[in-house]
Amino acid sequence: MGSRVEILNEGGFRSDGRRQYELREVTIDLSQQGQADGAAVITHGLTRVMVSVFGPREAKSRSQTIHDRANINVEVAISPFSAGERRKRSRGDKRILEMAATIKSTFEPVVQTTLYPRSQIDIFVQVLQQDGGLLQACINATTLALVNAGIPLLDFVCAVSGGVSSTSPMLDLTLLEENDLPNLTVAVMPKTGKSTLVTMETRLHVDRFEEIFKLVCSASQALHQEMKDAVRLRTMSLVTAMGTVQSNVGGDTMMDES
Amino acid sequence: MITFTSFPSTPAGEYDAVGHHHETDNEMEVDLDDDDLSSDGLRLTLPGDYLTSSQAFMRGHGTYVHEDQVVASVAGTVERVNKLITVRAIRTRYNPEVGDLVVGRITEVQPRRWKVDANSRQDAVLMLSSVNLPGGVQRRKLESDELQMRNFFEEGDLLVAEVQAFFSDGAMSLHTRSLKYGKLRNGQLVIIPPILVRRLKSHFITLPCGVDLILGLNGYIWVSRHIKASDQAGEEGFDAEAVYSNQNDDIDEPTRGAIARVANIIHVLAAHFVPLTDTILLEAYEWSVEQEEAHKGLFQEDIAEALVASLHSRS
Numbered sequence: 339m340g341s342r343v344e345i346l347n348e349g350g351f352r353s354d355g356r357r358q359y360e361l362r363e364v365t366i367d368l369s370q371q372g373q374a375d376g377a378a379v380i381t382h383g384l385t386r387v388m389v390s391v392f393g394p395r396e397a398k399s400r401s402q403t404i405h406d407r408a409n410i411n412v413e414v415a416i417s418p419f420s421a422g423e424r425r426k427r428s429r430g431d432k433r434i435l436e437m438a439a440t441i442k443s444t445f446e447p448v449v450q451t452t453l454y455p456r457s458q459i460d461i462f463v464q465v466l467q468q469d470g471g472l473l474q475a476c477i478n479a480t481t482l483a484l485v486n487a488g489i490p491l492l493d494f495v496c497a498v499s500g501g502v503s504s505t506s507p508m509l510d511l512t513l514l515e516e517n518d519l520p521n522l523t524v525a526v527m528p529k530t531g532k533s534t535l536v537t538m539e540t541r542l543h544v545d546r547f548e549e550i551f552k553l554v555c556s557a558s559q560a561l562h563q564e565m566k567d568a569v570r571l572r573t574m575s576l577v578t579a580m581g582t583v584q585s586n587v588g589g590d591t592m593m594d595e596s
Numbered sequence: 597m598i599t600f601t602s603f604p605s606t607p608a609g610e611y612d613a614v615g616h617h618h619e620t621d622n623e624m625e626v627d628l629d630d631d632d633l634s635s636d637g638l639r640l641t642l643p644g645d646y647l648t649s650s651q652a653f654m655r656g657h658g659t660y661v662h663e664d665q666v667v668a669s670v671a672g673t674v675e676r677v678n679k680l681i682t683v684r685a686i687r688t689r690y691n692p693e694v695g696d697l698v699v700g701r702i703t704e705v706q707p708r709r710w711k712v713d714a715n716s717r718q719d720a721v722l723m724l725s726s727v728n729l730p731g732g733v734q735r736r737k738l739e740s741d742e743l744q745m746r747n748f749f750e751e752g753d754l755l756v757a758e759v760q761a762f763f764s765d766g767a768m769s770l771h772t773r774s775l776k777y778g779k780l781r782n783g784q785l786v787i788i789p790p791i792l793v794r795r796l797k798s799h800f801i802t803l804p805c806g807v808d809l810i811l812g813l814n815g816y817i818w819v820s821r822h823i824k825a826s827d828q829a830g831e832e833g834f835d836a837e838a839v840y841s842n843q844n845d846d847i848d849e850p851t852r853g854a855i856a857r858v859a860n861i862i863h864v865l866a867a868h869f870v871p872l873t874d875t876i877l878l879e880a881y882e883w884s885v886e887q888e889e890a891h892k893g894l895f896q897e898d899i900a901e902a903l904v905a906s907l908h909s910r911s
Contacts, residue, residue, distance in 0.1 A: 405765075455766065485671050489688075490658060493644035527644070580869055
């Protein structure tokens with residue numbers, strides 16, 4: 339533990355002024371991005387991820403078609419300017435490929451792929467800023483983008499990271515905390531409480547695991563509420579936009595039968 | 597903004613509640629027994645929302661059954677027809693139905709068929725046997741036709757067609773066996789969300805400004821120069837040269853301006869999620885002609901909003 343910064347000070351505050359169980363500020367933008375079928379930008383504090391979803395659409399190559407369900411294709415790109423140190427990562431970077439595979443396996447049991455045989459759903463993840471909790475931001479943004487694209491999901495998927503500083507568990511770690519603490523990321527389907535992903539890259543004492551896991555699961559409920567509100571607001575605004583002008587459409591009008 | 601209030605000295609029992617959370621989180625449950633549901637259709641759901649019991653109701657599109665409950669799987673509006681519950685997603689790909697008019701783009705030429713991108717979940721299929729061949733509407737297709745398929749449609753060509761049938765895997769089959777259908781030229785393609793195109797009596801619209809519109813139900817809209825009805829090939833005069841031509845006619849300056857203006861208006865209306873009809877387009881066109889500065893700046897946010905506001909005020 340070579341950190342000079344106190345992870346949790348005596349007053350119970352963390353380096354960015356949060357308390358142990360406090361999540362960072364979340365903002366969600368669901369507006370249309372180019373020609374994507376669905377898109378979402380989510381920020382967790384200083385971490386910001388944009389996801390665009392295309393599909394379900396015709397698979398690019400015949401080898402990628404699955405005859406009884408849709409193929410989910412995830413591509414992750416990390417902007418060179420997103421981290422403190424400028425660093426260009428190639429698309430073939432093992433870490434990036436692993437993250438794409440993690441996101442794919444998180445969503446495969448949630449997306450109703452059997453409804454779209456022989457199609458492909460493309461998920462493009464673009465990391466714009468990173469300050470810890472990268473995977474949770476990617477998963478949350480992907481959920482929102484899929485919902486926005488009208489792709490049937492069994493439930494939302496809400497991911498939150500958690501760690502433990504000596505004996506005190508904490509939620510939603512920043513990069514600073516992530517580097518110093520044993521941590522894990524959990525993706526939960528909040529309605530049923532089932533988790534579709536538990537991942538850990540550091541060593542965590544087995545006695546601490548259950549406590550943190552349950553804490554993270556309950557934190558995802560708070561995040562779920564936030565995501566639901568954002569989607570409901572967006573859906574409502576689109577429905578009202580369609581409705582307001584619609585009122586004068588009702589009657590049929592003259593039309594050139596050509 | 598989002599503060600996750602801590603669990604100071606939470607009893608261990610509190611955590612156990614998480615697993616059965618849905619039992620308490622029923623405030624979102626939609627009461628389908630009330631009759632007010634069917635009328636306004638403004639009941640919003642999100643994925644994972646419980647709608648009703650699966651014993652009393654049937655599940656339709658956009659729902660699934662979990663533990664004897666009908667659950668929504670998309671974000672959108674709930675619709676009910678008798679005992680059938682469906683959720684219509686607000687933004688989604690085109691869901692084809694037989695008889696729909698679509699605009700598409702050829703993506704691939706295969707043996708005896710073309711693949712057509714029509715904004716659906718799979719590419720549509722246009723069989724060689726379901727296009728009008730040169731030399732008469734009723735004619736047997738020959739081997740020579742198979743060899744010169746690229747003379748009819750090439751990769752990248754745009755066409756207007758009708759949904760004829762579905763294959764077993766859900767892909768749609770198109771046909772262009774009408775003089776109204778076929779290859780498109782003399783215009784511009786505009787893509788909007790399919791939900792904004794309503795089913796109309798006719799999807800071929802002629803605006804008085806000398807612009808023809810084809811509103812594909814798949815959200816692809818073709819804006820082109822007006823073709824006089826007399827110029828269209830008559831029943832006997834099926835002119836293969838003209839129908840499968842790749843050459844644009846000369847279009848004069850005012851018509852080009854009108855086409856561009858209509859295309860821009862459609863873009864603006866789609867960005868504000870206004871459903872398209874000919875009356876709305878016409879009003880918007882008149883408005884943009886009145887506002888001289890809008891000629892240049894339809895895409896400027898304030899002018900676009902003024903346009904949409906003017907439509908609201910007229911309705």
